[in-house]
Amino acid sequence: MMGVMNADSSQPSVMQFGMRGLIATVAVAAVIAAIAAPWVRMLDSEGRRKFAIHLSIYLAGFFAKLIDNCVRRYIVERRSTACYLILQPRKQAKRPWVRTAGAILLASALFGASIAVSTLSGPLRFWDLYLVLMCGVWSAAAIKRLWWNGLDRSFELCEQGIIMGGLALRKWSNFVSYRWAQSSHNLILQAKHQPTFVPVPLERHAEVDEIVRRFLPCTSSSKHATGK
Numbered sequence: 001m002m003g004v005m006n007a008d009s010s011q012p013s014v015m016q017f018g019m020r021g022l023i024a025t026v027a028v029a030a031v032i033a034a035i036a037a038p039w040v041r042m043l044d045s046e047g048r049r050k051f052a053i054h055l056s057i058y059l060a061g062f063f064a065k066l067i068d069n070c071v072r073r074y075i076v077e078r079r080s081t082a083c084y085l086i087l088q089p090r091k092q093a094k095r096p097w098v099r100t101a102g103a104i105l106l107a108s109a110l111f112g113a114s115i116a117v118s119t120l121s122g123p124l125r126f127w128d129l130y131l132v133l134m135c136g137v138w139s140a141a142a143i144k145r146l147w148w149n150g151l152d153r154s155f156e157l158c159e160q161g162i163i164m165g166g167l168a169l170r171k172w173s174n175f176v177s178y179r180w181a182q183s184s185h186n187l188i189l190q191a192k193h194q195p196t197f198v199p200v201p202l203e204r205h206a207e208v209d210e211i212v213r214r215f216l217p218c219t220s221s222s223k224h225a226t227g228k
Contacts, residue, residue: 050124054132061136069144072167080158080169084211087200088154155198157211162189162198170196172215179219180205187212190219 040051145152156163161171175189175196187198187208200208209218 053124054129057129057132058136058139061133062140063136065137065140066143069140069167076163076167076169080156080160080163082159083156083163084159085157085208086154087156087198087204087208157208162196164196175216177219178212178216180209189216 040048043051152165154163154166156166158169161169161174163169175191177190179188179190180186181188181197185200185202185205187200189196189198189212212218
């Protein structure tokens with residue numbers, strides 16, 4: 001089920017970092033640092049050099065992915081101008097599997113990093129460094145899934161088009177018409193080649209229909225949309 005957020009002319013963001021999530025992230029990082037510190041102190045100068053290289057590559061992957069998403073989101077928000085309505089999943093608290101999946105992804109990334117770090121005793125290998133880089137990318141993806149409030153599953157109806165997944169803007173000019181699916185709650189945006197399906201709560205059909213009708217012609221009866 002999708003929830004709906006109304007918006008005025010200022011672009012609201014679906015990226016919301018919760019305080020609990022921030023505290024949990026800092027706590028996990030502190031525990032990892034506390035566990036790793038004695039081991040790092042036992043390394044000789046060459047081992048510390050390799051460890052620094054691994055850590056630098058991991059952080060480079062992490063921040064590159066995070067900054068890329070933030071920049072893309074900023075550009076999309078600027079291009080979309082006014083946002084009328086946001087369709088996004090219900091609060092994450094009602095979907096514990098989302099946090100679980102994110103936690104597993106983050107744990108897997110850290111585990112992969114630890115495997116790569118365990119090779120410090122040997123020469124630096126390309127695939128080890130590549131694995132560390134990807135661990136950083138996966139960790140950033142886990143952070144986004146955990147605390148960017150439904151970013152990858154949201155639909156935002158804006159003045160210039162519809163933002164899908166929080167990072168991709170499809171302009172209204174890319175579509176030719178719209179209609180409502182008879183057997184589901186899907187809004188179908190018909191493009192020249194492939195339609196786009198947008199899940200909409202039944203009680204919000206009339207509101208969504210009013211917005212989309214400003215930009216696209218409807219090819220089905222409005223009775224289904226308004227629930228009359």
